[in-house]
Amino acid sequence: MPGPAGDGGAASAGRDDAHKGADVPRDADAVLDAEFFLRWMDALARAVDREAARLTELDAAIGDADHGANMRRGFAAVTAALGKDAPDTPGAVLMLTGRRLISTVGGASGPLYGTLLRRAGKALGDEAAVSRAQLAEALRAGTAAVARLGGAKAGDKTMLDALEPAAAALEESFAAARQAAEDGAAATVPMLARKGRASYLGERSIGHRDPGAASSALLIGTLEETAR
Amino acid sequence: MTGVVGIVLVSHSAQVAASVADLARRLAGAGDGVPVAAAGGTAEGGLGTSAERTVRAAHGVDRGAGVAVLVDIGSAVLTVKTLLAEGGELPEGTRLVDAPFVEGAVAAVVTAATGADLDAVAAAAEEAYGYRKV
Numbered sequence: 164m165p166g167p168a169g170d171g172g173a174a175s176a177g178r179d180d181a182h183k184g185a186d187v188p189r190d191a192d193a194v195l196d197a198e199f200f201l202r203w204m205d206a207l208a209r210a211v212d213r214e215a216a217r218l219t220e221l222d223a224a225i226g227d228a229d230h231g232a233n234m235r236r237g238f239a240a241v242t243a244a245l246g247k248d249a250p251d252t253p254g255a256v257l258m259l260t261g262r263r264l265i266s267t268v269g270g271a272s273g274p275l276y277g278t279l280l281r282r283a284g285k286a287l288g289d290e291a292a293v294s295r296a297q298l299a300e301a302l303r304a305g306t307a308a309v310a311r312l313g314g315a316k317a318g319d320k321t322m323l324d325a326l327e328p329a330a331a332a333l334e335e336s337f338a339a340a341r342q343a344a345e346d347g348a349a350a351t352v353p354m355l356a357r358k359g360r361a362s363y364l365g366e367r368s369i370g371h372r373d374p375g376a377a378s379s380a381l382l383i384g385t386l387e388e389t390a391r
Numbered sequence: 392m393t394g395v396v397g398i399v400l401v402s403h404s405a406q407v408a409a410s411v412a413d414l415a416r417r418l419a420g421a422g423d424g425v426p427v428a429a430a431g432g433t434a435e436g437g438l439g440t441s442a443e444r445t446v447r448a449a450h451g452v453d454r455g456a457g458v459a460v461l462v463d464i465g466s467a468v469l470t471v472k473t474l475l476a477e478g479g480e481l482p483e484g485t486r487l488v489d490a491p492f493v494e495g496a497v498a499a500v501v502t503a504a505t506g507a508d509l510d511a512v513a514a515a516a517e518e519a520y521g522y523r524k525v
Contacts, residue, residue: 229439233439265470266443269434271469274469274472275469278473278476312476
């Protein structure tokens with residue numbers, strides 16, 4: 164619609180620009196940019212480093228006592244890779260992180276977290292910024308890929324018990340996702356392990372928190388911290 | 392495809408992978424005819440799986456007729472599955488074979504030494520699940 168020429172030119176041009184700007188993003192809530200994802204991965208690497216002893220202790224009870232050391236090695240490599248050549252989209256940050264984890268972890272958590280983050284990164288595509296809803300959708304896709312890779316499902320006492328409810332709750336808020344991940348990890352304590360080394364223990368796996376669910380709670384917990 | 396099928400043995404332990412490769416080669420009497428590579432342990436020399444060792448081993452035995460990969464447990468299985476799902480990492484015609492590690496490796500190397508194709512090598516390794524011992 165042609166506006167009245169010469170009527171308050173500067174002000175109306177300003178309004179037009181603002182209007183145009185608001186129309187451009189595909190999603191008005193797409194505020195999570197590459198910088199946000201880099202801060203998230205940095206917070207996660209620091210949390211893994213801080214909690215490595217606890218993760219290994221959990222793994223010593225029902226696994227092979229290497230989860231903390233493996234995750235620490237993997238995230239040290241992630242920090243080095245992201246620091247050297249920081250990707251400029253959210254998807255690329257997750258793809259590179261997953262790639263380094265697959266290459267460097269050495270335990271099952273490498274391919275599992277690698278698949279989670281690479282699948283999620285792929286789902287985010289090459290958008291410069293994404294919304295919380297898009298991230299929730301991407302984490303759901305990543306979690307489904309982990310379930311396929313490991314042949315596990317919710318209730319098997321695995322990382323899925325923290326990730327599945329967290330990805331669903333992320334639709335609502337970051338805080339809800341964190342709570343869901345923590346509740347999910349706690350819920351693995353009374354479960355009987357049906358996957359991985361812990362499953363050889365049968366009934367003796369009951370009463371211990373799953374180490375993978377515990378590290379998944381760190382992944383979602385640091386996401387919520389980064390979003391504060 | 393022409394050429395001989397390559398065999399890769401991925402174990403948590405470098406010693407297990409190397410020993411099973413040696414055992415399979417000797418039992419098969421295959422000499423140097425069948426390329427067999429061991430990819431065991433982590434890059435740091437610990438117990439675990441190295442994606443890079445696995446990729447290197449697969450390229451090292453690829454003669455254009457496909458590569459059969461046998462794995463032991465846990466991260467060895469998941470690492471190879473992930474590399475296959477990623478695409479572009481392992482040589483074309485690389486297949487994860489669902490077989491017992493030791494018996495499957497022997498069956499795979501013996502079969503590959505006859506000049507059999509990847510389907511036959513994989514089938515022979517998988518049949519090893521059926522060898523009853525009692």
